[in-house]
Amino acid sequence: MSTTDPGRRSAASRRRRLPSLLLLLAAALCAAACPAPPDHNPPPGTVAARPAGAAAGWFPDAFDSDLALSLVAFLEQRFREPGNAPYREALDELEARLRDAGFGDDPALRLERWTLHESAATWEPLAATLEIVAPEPEPLLSFVSGADRDRTMLLIGSPGTEQPLEAELVEEGEGDPKGRALLARGVPEESYARLARDHPAFILFRPDARWEGPVARDDAIPFAAVPAREDDPPAVRLSRRAERRLRERLDKGAPVVLRLAAAVRLDRGPVQMLHAEIRGGHLPGLAFAAHLDEPGAEDNASGVAVAAGLAQGIAAALHRVETPPPNRSLHFLFGPELDHADEAGRRLGRSLGWAVALDQVGRPPGPAGAADATRALVERAPDPSLRWPAGVGPGSGWLGSTPTAGGDWSDAPASFLPDALVALLRAAGGDWTSHPFEGGSDHVPFLSYGVPSALVWKFPDPTYHTSLDRLRPGTIDAGELRRVGDAMLELARSLAWEDGSVVAAAAASAAATRLAFLAGGPGDGCRAWAAWIERAAGDLERVLGPLATVEPTAGTLRGLRQDVQAGRAACPPP
16 A cells, blocks of 8 residues: 555545345355356356355365465565566565466466566665764664664665765754755655755654554654655665654754664666466456555555455365356456556456455454454445445555545446455454545556546555565454455356356345445435446446346346435435
8 A cells, every 4th residue: 555645645745234135135045056067168258157155066175375475475575666676576475376386388277477667677675775974883783684673764766875975963943954864854756856955964854754653663664665866865764762762862962963774775776567367258357456566464465365365265175176267357456556457457457357456364353342453345446425425435545545525436447346345354253344535546447448446455554555564463464364255255256157146145135234324314315326336236237247137136136226216216305
């Protein structure tokens, strides 16, 4: 999840269940009573509509949480910026794992690299040390490889030092910064270029001066990016503990001299992404996108691990003779945040039905009752919840967002995808809820191409965009990865191998909830939601295709349409 600006998140730069449960139960009973159709491989151009649950036997233990966790462990050791050596290593590892699952060797399992930039500037932190040398020596921060905890102390894009630099410390606004170590006050992304013009030896940025808000722990070092040129001063981010030690030294009145040594690798090279495809029938495709860049375990090695694990599990099932091909193609996308989703939207947009962005999905929710407890979330596309929540949960709090203050949704595709995701994630385990659109992750580019999309994520996160986002208890949980993976697998099974009735039931339940919340007013909110639900129902029928005419899916959709008409009629007058 990134924070380039409040609209795009880059490093410099988330009830009434009874009707749904009854419908799902009925579908499950039908699946138990009715055997799957004997023709597992229908002729090309036809759609096999199997009852809910009929495909479950083809995917036993399809999501391997231990395998997913091992990928998180590999990725989080590498400071992954687009095109740099750790990013390329991560892409190679991901490709090797997918090839081991059969991608690239089978015409039905396609694997390809897409080049986003033929030659782009790349940056990699190699080592750095910041220490006090006078009046009394004291080490502050250091790392000797991109796997070390303090690796985020160098801001992304910062130049290195040809040799160690020694300079007297001065606070911004307290003296001439030229040739000195400048303790800055502002947010790096906004103030670096201005401060660099005064030619300090190097610049130190406070940990709590950031768009994401104050850090949660004294040893956390936030990462961010600065627009540095080759001859600009190095930029360092402090932990709260390191900042406190510097201020204690300054308060004693004696000059404080610092030494900084920093090694970075600046290069140029191609920036690539991976596209894995399970080829299926002619129904609109389903895409799962997870950005591979940024150094964290939760953000976003976790999302990559779930998407890759899903692809591996389905590919393994397809190697079994009895598993039929899907009714629609499934796409798995990995690359730089926003850019890889934009490329996928450009290349695949017209063929896609829905797209799911997986970004920060491994953190356990909680602690229960805490004001900053991590929530399990699905971010919606722009819709009337921006103004009338109607049972949609509150905003995530990301960047202090207040999404219910207003907004426009007239140009955004209407879709029940977020409601289906919430239902499936709850069924897999956990208190999931949707929240109004805030933007900034990989669902946004798909929306710009008219592809309905949603973001699956966890927030708030005390390690968000800091050095503490590493693989350890409390940050990434194998059970959480498995539950999210199981829910994504159920979405794929329902839409690609079965009759879509599970997804249709979730949509009908969500529509009833929205309309019930607004039956008593306000009238404009009721009418806005009714109009949106009608559009979303049309989108669902588009995604389902011929499956929309098969019972019980067809009956569920008829009931949904009737509920919309009744709800519209019950809306209070203007």
